[in-house]
Amino acid sequence: MPVPGPGRPRDAQVDRKALRAALALYAELGWAKFTLDAVARRAGIGKAALYRRWPSREKLIADAIESALVVPSFDIDTGTLRQDLRELIGSMLAHYLGPYGLAGLRLHVEARAYPELFSPVTGVIRKSRVLEARQMIRRAIARGELGPEASPTLILDTLLGAVLQHVLATPEELREDMRAQAPAYADRLIDFVLTAATTLYPPD
Template identity: 50%
Template sequence: MSTSPGADGAADRAGVPGGAAGAPARRAGRPRDPEVDHKVLEAALEVYADLGWAGFNFEAVARRAGVGRPALYRRWLSARALLVDAIERSGTRIDVPDTGSVRDQLVVLARQLLVEYLGAPGIAGLRLLVDARTHPEVFADLYARRNEERVRAARAIVRRGIARGELAPGTSPTLVLDAVCGAMLNHALATPDRLRKVVIAGGERYAAELVDLVLEGRPGAG
């Protein structure tokens, strides 16, 4: 598969993002088929994870999704609009209910991040970090918005723990989250493809041991 967008790909990518703050621009028309939408959005994330922005275009996504290019043209005004939609709907928001236990919430967070990092959403997130710097006019607002939401949600977990007295008043949310989130990213990056399913299956235990190490200074405290 070529990583060059070509003439058609360049035209796909040239659209101006619609809506405020770069919100996805969609075409009006007949009702959308949810199944086609799902296939296209999933394929878009995979193509971006594999090829980055340089290789991202309607043709590559349509081929990966097994649909015709007109299906994409009817739904999105540009390749950027499609990619923004795919990233924002990829389920990579931090979703950790307040259970009343900072330890349990950090374990859930760590497990979520591990699964994400080992799949297309995580690789797409790393691509987005790079592309936001090399193509700020295309992705800076999307990355900043996505990153701010995730950081705010993660820091809230630690701050609730401090407020409840589970953590010392001087505990740094930054250091706790750097240790937990950074370790999960490193663990995922060090995992070969052949072991991904095994690592995901053991993710709950690994997450618990990691969090116990960070909070208590020893693994398996819980």
């Protein structure tokens, strides 16, 4: 049996508020200016409650990133590669354009600025995504949609990278247009990448 800690029991709603405020502040200010006090203020909760739950800002940001699934899951299995990729690209576009998209981008940048702190988190995300993505390509090979030597790296780098590049290169004032055209863009992009993949790695 776990020994109950001191103080009141945890309040799930307070936790949720704190995690949400933490991500919003992190997206806005970055790590250098991220403090527990600012999170408590933004969340509208007492400092004591916040410090009891998260004794350090490192612990809080790690939990916030985990809770928000800052990068969506790649564990998709619809039965065809094209449909798997359609769902993958759709969820990445929704993520980058959604409330946690900026936190996710910052996380990648700050993993380079503060590797000791953020590399464990990005490392876990990266490994699970790489494994899930490889599974997706492996299933396509097993179904005879691609040849056995198909490169998951090139297929995923071009697809996911294009989405990232597209979002970063679109100016703020065109964001709503981009949102409206996202499904059409995703289809053209998947066509483009699958054309390369099936030409270079034809099924046996």
